[in-house]
Structures are given as structure tokens and as C-alpha cells.
Amino acid sequence: MGVHIGIDLGGTNVRVASVTENGEVEEIMQEATEAEQGSRYTIEKMIRMVESISEGKEIEGIGIGAPGPLDPTRGVILDPPNLPGWDEVPIVKHFADHFDVPVQLNNDANAAALAEARFGSGEGYESVFYITVSTGVGGGLVLNGKVLNGVQGYAGEIGNMILNPHGYQYSNLNKGALESYSSGTAMAERFHEHFGSYGGAEDVFSLVSQGDEKAQRIVDEAIEYLAMGIANITHIVNPDVFVLGGGVMNAGELIWVPLRDRLEDYLYPGLVPHINLKPAALSGEAGVIGAALLPQQ
Amino acid sequence: MGVHIGIDLGGTNVRVASVTENGEVEEIMQEATEAEQGSRYTIEKMIRMVESISEGKEIEGIGIGAPGPLDPTRGVILDPPNLPGWDEVPIVKHFADHFDVPVQLNNDANAAALAEARFGSGEGYESVFYITVSTGVGGGLVLNGKVLNGVQGYAGEIGNMILNPHGYQYSNLNKGALESYSSGTAMAERFHEHFGSYGGAEDVFSLVSQGDEKAQRIVDEAIEYLAMGIANITHIVNPDVFVLGGGVMNAGELIWVPLRDRLEDYLYPGLVPHINLKPAALSGEAGVIGAALLPQQ
Numbered sequence: 113m114g115v116h117i118g119i120d121l122g123g124t125n126v127r128v129a130s131v132t133e134n135g136e137v138e139e140i141m142q143e144a145t146e147a148e149q150g151s152r153y154t155i156e157k158m159i160r161m162v163e164s165i166s167e168g169k170e171i172e173g174i175g176i177g178a179p180g181p182l183d184p185t186r187g188v189i190l191d192p193p194n195l196p197g198w199d200e201v202p203i204v205k206h207f208a209d210h211f212d213v214p215v216q217l218n219n220d221a222n223a224a225a226l227a228e229a230r231f232g233s234g235e236g237y238e239s240v241f242y243i244t245v246s247t248g249v250g251g252g253l254v255l256n257g258k259v260l261n262g263v264q265g266y267a268g269e270i271g272n273m274i275l276n277p278h279g280y281q282y283s284n285l286n287k288g289a290l291e292s293y294s295s296g297t298a299m300a301e302r303f304h305e306h307f308g309s310y311g312g313a314e315d316v317f318s319l320v321s322q323g324d325e326k327a328q329r330i331v332d333e334a335i336e337y338l339a340m341g342i343a344n345i346t347h348i349v350n351p352d353v354f355v356l357g358g359g360v361m362n363a364g365e366l367i368w369v370p371l372r373d374r375l376e377d378y379l380y381p382g383l384v385p386h387i388n389l390k391p392a393a394l395s396g397e398a399g400v401i402g403a404a405l406l407p408q409q
Numbered sequence: 410m411g412v413h414i415g416i417d418l419g420g421t422n423v424r425v426a427s428v429t430e431n432g433e434v435e436e437i438m439q440e441a442t443e444a445e446q447g448s449r450y451t452i453e454k455m456i457r458m459v460e461s462i463s464e465g466k467e468i469e470g471i472g473i474g475a476p477g478p479l480d481p482t483r484g485v486i487l488d489p490p491n492l493p494g495w496d497e498v499p500i501v502k503h504f505a506d507h508f509d510v511p512v513q514l515n516n517d518a519n520a521a522a523l524a525e526a527r528f529g530s531g532e533g534y535e536s537v538f539y540i541t542v543s544t545g546v547g548g549g550l551v552l553n554g555k556v557l558n559g560v561q562g563y564a565g566e567i568g569n570m571i572l573n574p575h576g577y578q579y580s581n582l583n584k585g586a587l588e589s590y591s592s593g594t595a596m597a598e599r600f601h602e603h604f605g606s607y608g609g610a611e612d613v614f615s616l617v618s619q620g621d622e623k624a625q626r627i628v629d630e631a632i633e634y635l636a637m638g639i640a641n642i643t644h645i646v647n648p649d650v651f652v653l654g655g656g657v658m659n660a661g662e663l664i665w666v667p668l669r670d671r672l673e674d675y676l677y678p679g680l681v682p683h684i685n686l687k688p689a690a691l692s693g694e695a696g697v698i699g700a701a702l703l704p705q706q
Contacts, residue, residue: 181679253646262643263647264683267645272640272644273644274640284677286640286675340574343571344570344645346559347566348550348564348565348641348642349557350558350563350564351560382478382563383561386560386561
């Protein structure tokens with residue numbers, strides 16, 4: 113039995129792991145992505161990492177989780193904001209040519225969704241909607257153990273969901289998009305507007321626990337919009353469970369208690385008793401574990 | 410080979426049809442629902458209609474499309490606004506006890522979605538999102554020929570999708586819900602506000618074609634919100650095709666041209682060339698055809 117390789121390609125770091133059939137990380141290594149050196153440079157580095165971690169073993173398959181937009185069918189990274197200069201990169205072809213094994217590409221949130229659905233908080237459920245609230249807001253729907261990619265691979269791009277046509281607008285997102293309210297980046301923007309200095313989501317939560325009212329309003333708004341987003345997903349696909357991960361969700365009951373509370377107001381009464389929100393279980397390893405699962409789908 | 414029976418139970422009329430394996434209506438009959446007489450009265454009427462249409466033939470299965478909310482798993486109609494007084498009605502049990510054949514219940518939009526996906530404008534696509542814009546706004550997602558019900562049967566309840574937290578609110582819908590902007594009922598409300606008299610969506614469109622600016626604003630707003638709703642569904646499930654039916658969609662290019670135009674603004678650029686919006690093909694018969702398909706799923 114050979115090894116299953118999972119690669120989590122991020123804007124800052126790239127991680128490569130060998131993962132067992134049961135979703136356990138056997139060996140893992142991490143290096144800086146250095147995306148600015150160009151895709152060829154980074155891909156060669158990734159290939160060396162895979163060779164090192166699989167030394168003396170047969171590779172069963174390689175899965176790559178990467179920032180979107182990308183095309184999972186063609187195996188091509190399009191032009192992700194987090195990998196500047198990477199434009200139409202046929203990453204799957206590079207790995208398939210070199211290793212001659214099955215190689216699959218999907219976006220990082222879909223990979224994490226798959227890991228949580230199979231071996232994390234979504235284990236045992238038929239339909240799992242994974243949401244990551246971090247620098248951005250992303251997600252992925254897993255139905256009967258398979259990721260729903262959507263026809264152009266845009267399923268789960270929930271950060272761009274419109275919740276307020278007169279709302280905030282950032283970068284290439286829609287006006288009033290979920291990510292412009294509930295992401296760590298949005299909370300940091302609000303922090304700067306309210307306090308004049310720079311801080312991240314963790315600073316906002318720290319001020320909230322000290323009773324700061326301005327910080328509380330920032331959190332309230334982030335939670336309000338996240339609740340609306342979850343309500344909308346419920347009224348579209350009504351999954352068995354929502355699994356929520358990402359740095360912002362680590363704020364504990366400061367976020368989980370009011371989130372459940374606000375969500376109830378936005379659901380048809382028949383749905384309220386069945387709300388099932390769970391914290392992600394695999395934390396930082398969901399990316400590599402899910403990536404390793406991609407070629408096995 | 411026996412007959413497949415489809416029942417379309419509406420607030421006003423109930424229709425019963427025998428439908429071929431190829432989705433063609435062989436025979437169809439219609440009577441008034443008379444929901445106010447109570448569920449037992451109407452169910453007995455429906456049973457007589459099924460007996461009449463299947464006379465001398467064996468029944469393969471019976472499918473019922475009904476207004477939501479309902480529980481497709483238990484086969485129970487909950488408390489739909491369009492069937493006042495029908496509270497926890499075990500309609501599947503009534504038919505199964507009487508006919509001793511497989512009986513399935515689903516909501517009317519899901520039944521129509523199934524029909525359009527199998528024999529209508531969604532034929533040949535892997536994932537079809539059907540939207541009906543009529544008195545209300547509803548929908549259904551069909552993946553590989555199967556309706557996605559969701560865990561409590563609320564998948565496709567897109568009329569309740571929040572698009573504006575400061576928007577209009579009607580009945581038990583969320584504030585700023587899609588249905589409060591884009592449904593025929595919403596357009597009629599706006600008509601009354603703007604013109605002081607009563608009129609429906611068709612009156613609004615008629616005024617638009619005469620160049621009336623107030624009516625144009627009503628239509629613009631309805632289309633704007635429908636475009637936002639479709640964009641949100643795209644960024645969540647990214648279906649191969651959207652099939653749009655219901656009375657409001659019959660307004661021709663007054664609605665289709667600006668709808669495609671507005672939608673482009675709300676999608677990630679990579680999605681724009683692939684927008685696939687199609688008018689429903691089965692019109693009034695999608696309900697009974699889809700219902701007849703339910704037990705065959």
C-alpha cells in the first residue's frame with residue numbers, strides 16, 4: 113500500500129503531508145510559498161517536497177488544495193488574488209507528468225470541507241456544509257462524501273454572497289457580500305475605522321471581553337451577517353450539519369452563542385429545532401488531509 | 410406496465426394525471442381543491458380522481474406535489490399558508506393505505522424541478538436549479554436526476570433568502586427576502602403603493618410596455634433582486650443551468666434581457682461567459698409530471 117499525498121498551497125506557506133486511509137497525518141513538511149518567484153519555481157519546490165516525503169514509497173495519488181479561482185476539471189489555477197502572477201497555471205499536468213499518478217486539484221475550502229465531512233465534525237452526516245471564517249470567508253458542500261464543485265468550480269464561493277445591496281464593498285467582491293462583513297479582514301477594516309489604529313479580529317475580540325462597546329458592535333455586525341449567510345444556505349440546500357472553522361471561529365462563546373441566537377431569527381420556525389452548527393475538528397490539518405482525499409473521490 | 414400517477418395539489422385546484430415513462434401526460438383531470446372543507450374531504454376527492462384516471466389499470470406509484478412546508482421523509486403536510494387548516498396531515502399514509510403502492514410527497518417546486526430536469530429545459534444537464542417566479546418564489550435543485558430535499562425538506566426554499574436586511578417584509582418571510590421583491594405578490598403590492606389601485610404583475614408589465622416609468626421601476630427592482638438571488642445560488646452551488654418558470658417569467662424580453670444583464674454584474678468574471686438561464690419548457694404540466702416521477706427516484 114503506497115502513500116496518499118496531500119498538498120495545501122497557500123499564499124504564504126505550502127504544506128505537504130502523507131495521510132493514511134483513516135485521515136491521519138503520517139508526515140508533514142512546510143516551506144514558504146514564495147509565490148512572487150513565479151509558479152514554476154514554487155511547483156519545483158513542491159515536487160521536491162513530495163519526493164522527500166514519499167522517499168522509498170510508492171505514491172497512490174496526489175491532491176492539491178489551492179486558493180481559488182481555479183478549474184478543478186482541467187486542473188488549472190486561474191488567477192487567484194493570493195498567488196499574484198499565477199495566471200492559467202496547469203499545476204495538475206506538472207505533477208502528473210512528473211509522478212505519473214492520479215493528481216487532483218480543488219480549492220482549499222473544498223479540500224477542508226471534504227476532510228471535515230469524512231474525518232472531522234461532519235463524519236456520519238449525508239450532507240455537510242463547511243464554512244471557514246478567516247482572512248476571507250469560504251465554504252464547501254459535501255454530499256454523500258463527495259465535494260460539490262459546481263459546473264465551473266465556483267460552488268462554495270459563499271464569501272461573495274450578496275446580503276446587502278447598499279453595503280460595504282471590498283476588492284472584487286459584490287457590494288454587501290458576506291466576506292465584507294464577517295471575515296477577519298472586514299473586522300480589521302472596521303477596527304481601523306473605529307479606533308484609528310491597526311488590529312485584527314483577535315484584537316476586536318480581546319476588546320469585547322474587556323467590555324468595549326465599539327468592538328462589540330463590530331462583532332455583532334460580523335455575527336449578524338454570518339447568521340444571514342447561514343440562513344440563506346439553509347434555505348437553498350438545507351444541509352444536515354454546518355461545520356465552522358477558521359481563525360475567527362476560535363473566539364469561543366463570544367461568537368458561537370450569539371451566532372446560534374441570531375440564526376434562529378432568520379429560519380422558518382420548522383427549522384429552528386434542527387439547527388446543527390459544529391466547530392471544525394481538524395483545525396490546521398484539514399487542508400492537507402482533504403487534499404489527500406481528492407484523488408480517492 | 411401500469412400507470413404512474415402524478416398529483417399537483419394547489420391552493421386553488423388539484424390536478425391528477427397519468428404520465429408515461431417518457432414524461433408525457435396521457436390523461437389529466439382537474440377539480441377545485443376546496444381546502445377549507447378540511448384535509449379529509451379533499452383527500453377523499455383526490456383518491457376518487459386517482460381511481461377514475463387509473464380505472465382498469467394497475468398503478469405503479471403515486472407522487473404528490475404540494476405547497477410547503479412539508480416533510481417528504483415522513484410524507485406529512487405541515488401547515489402550508491396555501492392550505493389553511495391543514496396541520497400535520499399524513500397524506501402519504503392515506504394514499505398508501507388505500508392503494509397499497511409506493512407513494513411519495515414533495516413540495517410543488519421540487520416536483521416541477523424534477524420534471525424540468527428530466528424532460529424539460531434541464532434535460533441532459535448534471536445539475537439543474539429550477540426557479541418559479543409566480544405568486545411566490547420557490548425553487549429546487551436536481552443533481553444527477555435526483556431532487557435535493559435537504560435534511561428537513563427545506564432545500565430550495567429560496568423565496569426566504571435574505572437580500573436586504575433593511576428591506577420589505579411580508580407574512581412569515583425574512584425581512585428583505587427575495588420573494589418580497591420579485592414575486593407576483595410583491596409586484597402587486599408595489600403596484601398598489603404606486604398607483605393606489607389594485608393590479609397584478611401582468612398589469613405592471615402592460616404599463617411598462619406603454620412606457621410608464623413608475624411601472625418600470627417596479628420591474629427593475631423585481632429583476633434586480635432576482636438577479637442577486639441567482640448570483641447567490643451560483644456562488645453556493647454553481648449549477649449547470651438555471652431553468653426559470655412561473656407566470657412572471659412569461660413577460661418575455663421585458664424580464665429576460667435585463668435579468669441576464671443585471672446578473673453579469675453580480676458574478677465573478679470567470680462565471681459570466683457560462684451563465685445559462687433557460688425558460689421552463691413544460692409550463693403548467695411540470696407539476697403533475699414531476700409528481701409522477703417522485704416514486705421512481
